[in-house]
Amino acid sequence: MIKGIPYGVYPTMVTPYKKENTIDYDGVLALLDWYKRKNCDGIFAICQSSEIFFLSFEEKLELLRFIMANKPDGITIIASGHTEEDADLQVEQAKAYIDTGIDAYVFISNRFAKREESDDILLKNMLNVVERLPEIALGIYECPYPYKRLLSPYVLCELAKTGKFCFLKDTCCDLTQIEAKLKAVEGSDFGIYNANSATLLESLKLGCRGFSGVMGNFHPEIYSYLCKNFSKEPEKAQIIQEFLGFASLAECQMYPINAKYYLSLDKVPISYDSRARSSAEFTENRKMEIDQLYACTCFFKKQIGIV
Secondary structure, three states: OOOOOOOEEOOEOOOOEOOOOOEOHHHHHHHHHHHHHOOOOEEEEOOHHHOHHHOOHHHHHHHHHHHHHOOOOOOEEEEOOOOOOOHHHHHHHHHHHHOOOOOEEEEEHHHOOOOOOOHHHHHHHHHHHHOOOOOOEEEEEOOOOOOOOOOOHHHHHHHHHOOOEEEEEEOOOOHHHHHHHHHHOOOOOOEEEEOOOOOHHHHHHHOOOEEOOHHHHOOHHHHHHHHHHOOOOHHHHHHHHHHHHHHHHHHHHHOOHHHHHHHHHOOOOOOOOOOOOOHHHOOHHHHHHHHHHHHHHHHHHHHHOOO
């Protein structure tokens, strides 16, 4: 029997680097501890926020092994690393990631079909890989790079029938589509986790099982409070939603550099270096914007009573 994953908040884990552009494993340890202290239910590791398209397979596997060897108690680890298009390579690499002991393996939706190819081709290619993997809970992520492949209710229904899928990181940012997707997987253990902050509260009311997005690298404790208390404290939930939705404009700034900088403000000892973007573009005014977001977050938490 395949075990699903818990309801809640799954931040998309960033990768800290040393100045020489190698992975900063002391920083990884500090980041794992931070996620635990910030009431995260799990971590989505080796994902796009981790800069997987800029890491070799060997680096991704070594990083995931380190995460699993040092994961905090009570934290669920789901992971991807899925960047290849060749089916044999997808299977070989997925097996290596699964062997680390992760709780669920997550596919990237655009790796199974070209932009112009049909859902049936996507399903055929995906199920070919799924059938060759060991028994483990599976997920799928509508990653926007190199192109965004949103999953139709038809595809989700077919995947739910396998009994293997438990996680969708949804990036459609549209409540009508989310509702249709929820209906497509109704009655299964296939949970939908919203990546979009602005629609989060309403999506939780519809039946989404939590949040998995980049803003989990800024103030995941606020997301955790919302996910756990939105039905018990509806008025407070609405106030929290309004803060989270507006604060999520930071996604459009200099992510993941700005997230790493924010984490350093919150005493996580990492640099804001990145392989995906040039830190030279993170100008003083952009730093000031994140300084101010951090100050606003601290003030808001005090006002709303979130530790």
